[in-house]
Amino acid sequence: MSRWAPVSWWSARDAVRVGAGGVLDVLHPLLVMARGLGRLAALGRAWWARTPRERKGPGLLAVAACGVGVWLLPYGPALAGLALAGAAAWYGRERGGAVQEETLGGDEVERLHTVYEALVPYFAREADPAGEPLYAYDGTWERAVVDHAFRAGRLSRLLVRYPAFFPDGEPGERLRIERVLAAKAGRGREYRFEWDEERNLLEMTALEPLPTGIPAQPFVTGPGETVLGFTDGAAVRRTVPVLTGDAREAGGAGGAGELCDVPPVVWRTGPRSTEPHLLVVGTAGAGASSLVRSVALQALRRGEVVVVDGDGGGGFSCLAGRRGVLGVESSLTGALASLEWVVRETERRLLAASRARQHGAEVPQDARSPLWVLLDRPAVLSHLARAEGRPDPQELLRVPLRHGRAAGVTVVVAEQFEAAEELTDAVLAYPRARVVLGATTGEQVFSVLGASAPTGPVPETPAGRGFARLGTGPVLRLQVPATPDPSDETARESERAAVRALLPEPVRAPGAGQAT
Numbered sequence: 296m297s298r299w300a301p302v303s304w305w306s307a308r309d310a311v312r313v314g315a316g317g318v319l320d321v322l323h324p325l326l327v328m329a330r331g332l333g334r335l336a337a338l339g340r341a342w343w344a345r346t347p348r349e350r351k352g353p354g355l356l357a358v359a360a361c362g363v364g365v366w367l368l369p370y371g372p373a374l375a376g377l378a379l380a381g382a383a384a385w386y387g388r389e390r391g392g393a394v395q396e397e398t399l400g401g402d403e404v405e406r407l408h409t410v411y412e413a414l415v416p417y418f419a420r421e422a423d424p425a426g427e428p429l430y431a432y433d434g435t436w437e438r439a440v441v442d443h444a445f446r447a448g449r450l451s452r453l454l455v456r457y458p459a460f461f462p463d464g465e466p467g468e469r470l471r472i473e474r475v476l477a478a479k480a481g482r483g484r485e486y487r488f489e490w491d492e493e494r495n496l497l498e499m500t501a502l503e504p505l506p507t508g509i510p511a512q513p514f515v516t517g518p519g520e521t522v523l524g525f526t527d528g529a530a531v532r533r534t535v536p537v538l539t540g541d542a543r544e545a546g547g548a549g550g551a552g553e554l555c556d557v558p559p560v561v562w563r564t565g566p567r568s569t570e571p572h573l574l575v576v577g578t579a580g581a582g583a584s585s586l587v588r589s590v591a592l593q594a595l596r597r598g599e600v601v602v603v604d605g606d607g608g609g610g611f612s613c614l615a616g617r618r619g620v621l622g623v624e625s626s627l628t629g630a631l632a633s634l635e636w637v638v639r640e641t642e643r644r645l646l647a648a649s650r651a652r653q654h655g656a657e658v659p660q661d662a663r664s665p666l667w668v669l670l671d672r673p674a675v676l677s678h679l680a681r682a683e684g685r686p687d688p689q690e691l692l693r694v695p696l697r698h699g700r701a702a703g704v705t706v707v708v709a710e711q712f713e714a715a716e717e718l719t720d721a722v723l724a725y726p727r728a729r730v731v732l733g734a735t736t737g738e739q740v741f742s743v744l745g746a747s748a749p750t751g752p753v754p755e756t757p758a759g760r761g762f763a764r765l766g767t768g769p770v771l772r773l774q775v776p777a778t779p780d781p782s783d784e785t786a787r788e789s790e791r792a793a794v795r796a797l798l799p800e801p802v803r804a805p806g807a808g809q810a811t
């Protein structure tokens with residue numbers, strides 16, 4: 296063939312392909328850098344989105360200060376440019392990045408298939424009119440599993456599509472699916488389930504355990520705010536600084552320790568609160584008394600409390616005779632006397648507030664300062680009252696429960712599930728802030744909170760672990776701060792010391808009886 300013969304079509308295409316490949320090879324470093332810069336920008340955006348509002352300003356300030364520092368350093372900008380290029384190259388690698396996409400191994404494919412097979416009995420239906428049903432005994436997981444992620448070889452996130460006929464509005468049906476998924480994804484972890492009823496999607500995410508052992512301490516809160524416990528970062532927009540238990544132990548009880556920011560469940564009380572009263576229901580020994588004690592210690596920072604300890608074993612004697620504690624009662628007679636006083640006090644406050652308003656004056660301080668009525672296990676006293684033919688102490692709660700919000704009176708009732716049916720209608724109806732504690736069933740959670748728990752079965756339930764719901768808000772996982780009775784020798788000494796440190800000063804010599 297002559298040197299000058301026309302080039303054939305195929306050889307021209309080969310030449311273009313080789314040329315394009317060469318150009319891509321030459322540009323490859325630039326492409327990697329561009330991808331890395333994009334990923335760094337995405338990480339920055341994600342950090343910005345998850346940073347609480349109050350920490351954004353200081354964060355920006357720190358970044359700006361670093362920028363000025365780098366600018367002033369000799370060769371600072373050049374070194375910063377090199378560091379950025381290095382970071383971009385690292386994050387731009389083909390399989391690199393903070394969020395590394397895993398190629399599915401055989402084991403992972405098998406796990407997804409197992410999960411799919413476990414769901415088939417619930418999501419498949421005989422004689423499905425759909426030509427190719429999503430779930431079938433001889434089907435495969437690829438169409439049903441929309442997204443998934445594995446961490447350390449275990450399923451950490453799963454998004455599945457379910458058929459439209461599945462009754463996803465029924466808590467019982469949901470619970471069955473959640474149990475199956477939690478079992479197949481691996482026991483020993485807690486999972487969050489989110490049902491997207493509009494798109495027939497169910498998302499399961501493996502959760503980190505909540506922090507346990509955070510001791511009682513003066514939490515950074517505003518007036519009328521009470522920290523019930525701690526929850527997931529994604530569930531609330533706020534964090535509070537706390538000293539962790541280990542840090543306090545390291546530094547000695549109450550000593551300076553390492554601070555860490557944790558997301559709290561904050562309950563707001565007072566005249567503008569939509570959830571002015573709290574109901575806690577727990578299994579025996581789940582930590583309901585500790586939660587009441589924790590609320591009492593926080594309430595005493597700004598108000599006065601009356602405590603009724605139904606079975607006398609809740610460990611509230613540490614509060615007796617302290618400033619702001621108007622009474623700690625465990626007998627039926629004492630409880631009735633205290634609660635009758637609370638009723639009269641609520642009415643007095645209402646009257647004083649109404650008179651002040653009529654005269655266009657400010658409501659006097661003694662008619663609006665916070666008064667807390669804390670009842671632990673009232674069912675015991677109700678039973679005794681019935682046996683002795685005396686009035687039920689719970690009936691006396693009707694007035695503060697109904698009018699307490701306007702009178703600055705907050706009621707907290709804690710009871711065990713076994714005796715929950717002894718709670719009166721008023722106690723069950725008025726408290727709109729609710730907590731369940733302990734190893735509870737889905738039905739128990741629903742009966743108290745009026746909504747299902749967002750997570751499946753809890754593998755291990757440490758004391759003080761449960762769920763909280765404020766009004767009609769979402770159900771939040773909850774870990775109550777460790778607030779033991781200071782005389783409980785089974786509790787950790789550092790935690791007991793932390794409670795002792797929070798007790799208000801005594802108003803009379805120890806042993807002189809209870810304040811009334």
Ligand SMILES: Nc1ncnc2c1ncn2[C@@H]1O[C@H](COP(=O)(O)OP(=O)(O)OP(=O)(O)O)[C@@H](O)[C@H]1O
Nearest residue numbers: 579580581582583584585758759775776777779786
């Ligand atoms: N949040 C918590 N962190 C650590 N330990 C806790 C927590 N809450 C409770 N405990 C411990 O669990 C035990 C039982 O707590 P508590 O007496 O508060 O439970 P309870 O539900 O009131 O039980 P009961 O009604 O049977 O007295 C105590 O030893 C207490 O120190």
